[in-house]
Amino acid sequence: MSTMFNRFRQMRISRQLSITAGASIILFSVTLTAIASTLISRQLRDNAVTDARLQTEQFAERTIFAFLVEDLTVAEEAIGSITAFPNIDDARLIRADGETLARYDNGHAINDTNSPIRHLTNIRESSEYWIVAAPVLSSPEPNDLDNGSVNAEYLGSVVLAFSKSPVRETIRTIWVINGLAGLAAAGIFLALLSFQMRVLTDPLRSLSSTMSNGGRDAPRKRARIFGSKEIQEIAAIYNQLMDEIETSQAALESEVAIRTQELKTARDAAFAANRQKSEIMAAVTHEMKTPLQAIIGYTQLTLEELEFAVEDDAAHRSREQLSNILGRAHELLNRITQMLDLARAEAGKFDLNLVETDISALLHDAQKSILPLAAERNNKFTAEIDCPATILIDRDKFQQIALNLMTNACKFTHNGEIYLRCKGRPNRLLLEVEDTGVGIAEKDIDSVFEPFRQVDMSASRAFGGTGLGLAISRQFAKLMGGEIDVRSELGAGSVFTAKIPLPIKMGAYGAK
Structure with a gap:
């Protein structure tokens, strides 16, 4: 029931x-x-x-x-x-x-x-x-029988x-006739009722259909005004509401179009400014790189000449000072080169040079160059490499990615462990560098790949560097169609993973 x-x-x-x-x-x-x-x-x-x-x-x-x-x-x-x-x-x-x-x-x-x-x-x-x-x-004719x-x-x-x-x-006939008459009367009443119900509900049904489809139709349909006075009033109010909605929507669309155009203009201006910045930075770094290379060359010549000079205290101090100058010049040249690489990457002026590369040999060579830095900070370095004999890849850019990730791990890890893992699969190359260093807070993870940015800007003084290594690595990974992501916990270390799809296609992903 x-x-x-x-x-x-x-x-x-x-x-x-x-x-x-x-x-x-x-x-x-x-x-x-x-x-x-x-x-x-x-x-x-x-x-x-x-x-x-x-x-x-x-x-x-x-x-x-x-x-x-x-x-x-x-x-x-x-x-x-x-x-x-x-x-x-x-x-x-x-x-x-x-x-x-x-x-x-x-x-x-x-x-x-x-x-x-x-x-x-x-x-x-x-x-x-x-x-x-x-x-x-x-x-x-009896008289008074009752008495x-x-x-x-x-x-x-x-x-x-x-x-x-x-x-x-x-009586049976009367019941049948009355029953038939009652049924006939009921049928007539039902027919009249059905007609009256249609007169009453057809306007409601029409209004309901118009209202249910009003939000999907363009332009919005208006309700037909007919039926009883109350239904006509509802239909009129609905039509008035649709008019107001269309007016508001037209104003909103106009406002959105204006704001969209403003955003496009601002975006284009930002892109243009960024390109100009990259071009200026590339020009400046290139102009800085040329005299710096001359300084390095003259310093090296002077050191070679001092090799044949009389050995005394003045000559010894001169060689030490010139060696320091040469070391700082190489460090400055490396940073200028990083800035130049970033500017060229942002401007899309890098080309892919795909060659058959022995990934295992490449990573072992990179590991050898990193071991002195790891030993300087008393870090244990472990490598696990499982790759095919050769892979068609841009050797220099992949090597730069590996060096930047390993250098970053050594820089922020003291008395810890660093793991280099590389796995080559038919459709993807994975490079993973894990450390047990200081780690990164969750709120700062998204900013580690921004140029000239370190999680704590005071870290640039404590650990050195310009904050360009990760930004350049991500640009190189994107150039090859890949990506670099990071998992980290503050105080527990970080894991940086570079994912390069195979095979790499020339002309894709912005590569020329």
Whole structure:
């Protein structure tokens, strides 16, 4: 029952109203038909009983002569007159002493009786008959029988059995006619109700359909204004709302277009400025690199000349000072080269030079150059290399990536361990450098690949460097279609992983 009620509540309102009104009309029709048929049936029964009593009393008056002469032939002629009444199935003429004078027996409806009727008409009822008995008096007009003041002589009584079948047939016919009339009336009411429901719900259904599709249609549809006054008001309010939405949307789209154009202009300006910066930085670093190389060359020549000079304290101090100058010059040249590489990478001026490369040999050579730095900080260095014999790759850029990652690990790790892992697969080359150094806080991970940026800018003084190694490494990885990501925990070390897809395609990923 609960499920049916819930299902009913989820129906459309038109369906709910139709079911409720239809059920009410049918119930009202059935109830009205039953009440009307019952009242009419009772009236027919009462009329039938009244007619039976009157017929019995009239028949009693017609049999007075038969009782007076007590002649069987006269009695049978009198009782034979009831054959004109098809609803009388049995009749008896009973003398005052209780003996039957004559009998018309068609249905054996009347049982023998020794109780003659001396006063008013008596009516009994069985399942199939009304048994009506009336006294036969010598005077057809008895005076005040109820008070016992009878002036006529009691001769006997007549008993007639009236069949209920004709009345029942009539009542059944009335029930059928009333039922059919009720059904017809219910059908008419339901048809009128259905028409009225359509008149009421069609505007609602149209409005619902328009509202449900209003957000998806372009331009937005307007509701048709028809139906009752309340529905017309709702449709008008909806149309007004759609007008306001379209006006607001047009203004918003115009504002978005303006802002988008402003952003595009700002983006283009930023790109242009960045290109100009890269070009200026490349030009400046190139101009700085040329005289610096000359300084290095002249310093090396001077050191070579001092090799043949007289060995004394002044010559020894001069060689130490020139060696320091040469070392700092090489360090400065390396940083200028990094800045030049970054500028060229950002400007897209790097070319890929793909050659068959022995990755294992390349990494072992890089490891040898890093071991002195690792030993300087008392770090243990472990390498695990599992690569094919040769891979088609840009040897110099991959070597620079490996050197930068290993240098970064050695720089920020003291008295710890550094792991170099490389795995070559048919579709990818993985280079992983793990350290147990200072680590990186989660909030700073995204900034480690920014140029000239270290997690703590004071680290540039504590650990040295310009913060360009990771930025250049990521640019080189992207140039080969790869990426570098990092996993780290502050105080627990870091893991940098370079992923290079194989084979590398010329001209892809911005490479020339």
